[in-house]
Amino acid sequence: MAIVEARNIRKYFGEVRAVDGVNLATREGEFLVLLGPSGCGKTTLLRMIAGLEKPSAGEIVIGAQVVNSLPPRARKIAMVFQSYALYPHMRVFNNIAFPLKAQGVPKKARKEKVEWAAAMFGIERLLDRKPRELSGGERQRVALARALVREPDVFLLDEPLSNLDAKLRTAARYELQQFQKRIGTTTIYVTHDQVEAMGLGDRIAVMNEGKLRQMGMPQEVYDEPADTFVASFLGSPPMNMVERNNDIVGFRPEHLLPTEVHGTSEHLVTFQFHLSRVEHLGAGRLLYGLLGAPFADQKVIANLASNVMIVFQPGMSYTFAVKTANLKFFDRATGLRIEPRPL
Amino acid sequence: MAPSTERAKQWSLRGMHFGILAAFIAFSAFPFYWMLITTFKQTRDLLNPDHNPFVFHDPPTLEHLRILFMETQFGQWLLNTVFVGVMVVGITLMLAIPAGYSLARLTGRMGEQLGIGIFLTYLVPPTVLFIPLSRVVANLGLQDSLWSLVLVYPSFTVPFCTWLMMGFFKAIPRDLEEAAMIDGYSRIGAFFKVVIPISVAGILTVIIFTFTLVTQEFIYALTFITAASNFTVSVGVPTFLVRGDVYFWGSLMGACFIASVPIAFLYNFFLDRFIAGFTVGAIK
Known part of the structure; x- marks a missing residue:
């Protein structure tokens, strides 16, 4: 050894x-x-x-x-x-x-x-x-x-x-x-x-x-x-990265969930989610779509477990949310992790 | 109707198969048959234009073989050829294996050009080289000695065999040597323990190829050797069995037969490996 x-x-x-x-x-x-x-x-x-x-x-x-x-x-x-x-x-x-x-x-x-x-x-x-x-x-x-x-x-x-x-x-x-x-x-x-x-x-x-x-x-x-790099290399599908001012905000697809799935007592950040495509994987679903304002038209993926029963229609808009604690912030120029800040 | 046409098809296929096979067998075996029957025919029988050359009309004779072995130094020539062949094979292996390995492994683009350069020297024919080389041989005091052939023959065997071995070594994954180096050997150790055993087919190819080249070489042997007892087969036979315009056909064919059969056997014995030796890398 x-x-x-x-x-x-x-x-x-x-x-x-x-x-x-x-x-x-x-x-x-x-x-x-x-x-x-x-x-x-x-x-x-x-x-x-x-x-x-x-x-x-x-x-x-x-x-x-x-x-x-x-x-x-x-x-x-x-x-x-x-x-x-x-x-x-x-x-x-x-x-x-x-x-x-x-x-x-x-x-x-x-x-x-x-x-x-x-x-x-x-x-x-x-x-x-x-x-x-x-x-x-x-x-x-x-x-x-x-x-x-x-x-x-x-x-x-x-x-x-x-x-x-x-x-x-x-x-x-x-x-x-x-x-x-x-x-x-x-x-x-x-x-x-x-x-x-x-x-x-x-x-x-x-x-x-x-x-x-x-x-x-x-x-x-x-x-x-x-x-x-690390954020996007690990995980499949990879971490969602959306740009905001000089930052990049990242969150895992499995953390992007319909608001009603989250508990009520948690600190949430909500997004408008325009659903474009649903992929059924057996063990769950992948929802592909675009975010609404202020993250207009940035592509994201949501990964729903099979115990989420809600029916989703492509072409419709839904309200999705991520726990504040699950948001990661990166500097846009260097790509390095930075302190969390309010959205 | 269907089964009978099927059967006819099968038979015709089989017939074609055998036909082609028979044609090739005849093509490769016929020269040997002709040499063999000529060796044992009486000269009268041989020279009569009314006689079919492929069957005996008079009883067979051993006279031609007697002339070959008793009245010429054929046995000595065979020994000389084997001696030169073995020495040249040894020298060729000693030079071509390390050279091929280093060209395959240790240099970059320069190695490739060097390899091509070495191959090009093979293309310079003996007819161009034998006069200058005879001066070299004379200066070394090797005229009329078999050592002159041992010295000169590698000039055409080494380049080709280096090239051949290079292709062979290139086909061996580097991982194998690196594994051997991690497992406890130096690069040289890995070369002997792993690379050489895997390259047996290539080494055999080099041996057979070199030996064949030595056996058939004529110009250098004719130029450098004058004493009959130092001749190789390829020079001795035409020199002593063609006297003026008299051809000793029976003895000539006997000599050719004896010289060619061992090589033919060697080829056939290692045919698979031989083909593998020449095509390795090509089918990677």
Whole structure:
């Protein structure tokens, strides 16, 4: 176990600033998710932690040791690649034993450890197969077993679930989380999928354009976004953003509700809502529409749970409201969060 | 009516299938058959224009093989060819594998241009090079030695094989090497433990291709070698079995047969891998 730290890390590819001054530190045994759109620098950051890329500036610290000059093999890390990177010419057993062999672990101990790691993921019966004879889910487990077998200080996972189909992914996500809790090894997990990030992470670090935008627990990042990027990147459908004077006012679609649904004792801000389209999702409804004055013609979405029975007709206007506490304010020029103010 | 036309269709398809197959088999096996039967025919039988060249009219004879092995140094030439072939294959592998790997991995746009540049050198024909190279060989004191061929042949095998290996290495995902580097190996270690085993097909391709080129090479061998005991098959056979305007057809064909069969077998044995070797990257 170890704490991983990035100190003012930069990585430039020619003119492109892939990672532009990131400071972050994990906690001991934490599951940290690096979240961001593709090209935001999250994979580059992970590769620098792994030692596969050299930082242009800054320091990578693993377990209180600056590891910038150490090659990947000396950093006591294990990495699972998006493609799993199983060695195609080796059987599963030898794939898992590969890191041990590299360390010169004697044959007998190697066998025991491989069997232990395989048992962790329930793949004992696959040990004699070649990677090409495995399904996507099985490959992923083999890759995880190979990462686990050497008992690293840190796990680095680069979108390991993105090659699985949607149904399998949910199950794999749960397994992965359980596994991480059980062994308690510090884990850094890269993904562009906010659902995955919210579900897996002890904390989430949201990145965009090479910069760290916010770091915090999933609920914290979701409820109290630090800027408009984080606000709009997390959540589906995304946070509604309406402009008002020099501010941007944000509120989650699930907080925009018909006035009568809110309790009477709460502080509400009401909006005129011109409904243009209703989408039935089974578990609820999405209402697309425009706000009335003073937010004339700004598009918003309302997300109603299935227990809201009110019938809505497209083309009609309704009165919707948001609790004052659920309004987030951002500076229009910088996009940064600002103190709440009266509307 | 429907089933019978269906059946007719099936039969005609099958017939076409066999027809095409038979045509190709005849096309590739016929030269071997001709060489083989010529080897064992009496010269009288061979030279009579009224005789069908593809069947025996007189009883078969071993005379031509006797001439080939007893009156020429054919056995020695075979050994010489194998010696040069093995040495050149070794040198080619030693140069082409690391060169192909570095061109595939370690350089950017310059690597691509360098790769093309290397390939272009393959296009300079031996007919242009053999005169200047004979000076080089003479200066090194290697004239009339098989080592001159060992030195010169890589000049055309290495560029092509570098190119071939480059395509091969490019098709191997970088993730695999990076995984090996994280799992505990240096880049070199990852290369030997992961990249080389995956590239066996490409290496085989290089070996077969190089060996074939060496076996058929003529100009350099003719220029640099003068002693009969140092000839390779491709020079010795036409030099000793064509005397003035007399062709020793039986022995010639016997020599060709013996030299070509091992390569034909090698090709067929590794055919699948060979094709994979040439098409990898093309179907990515």
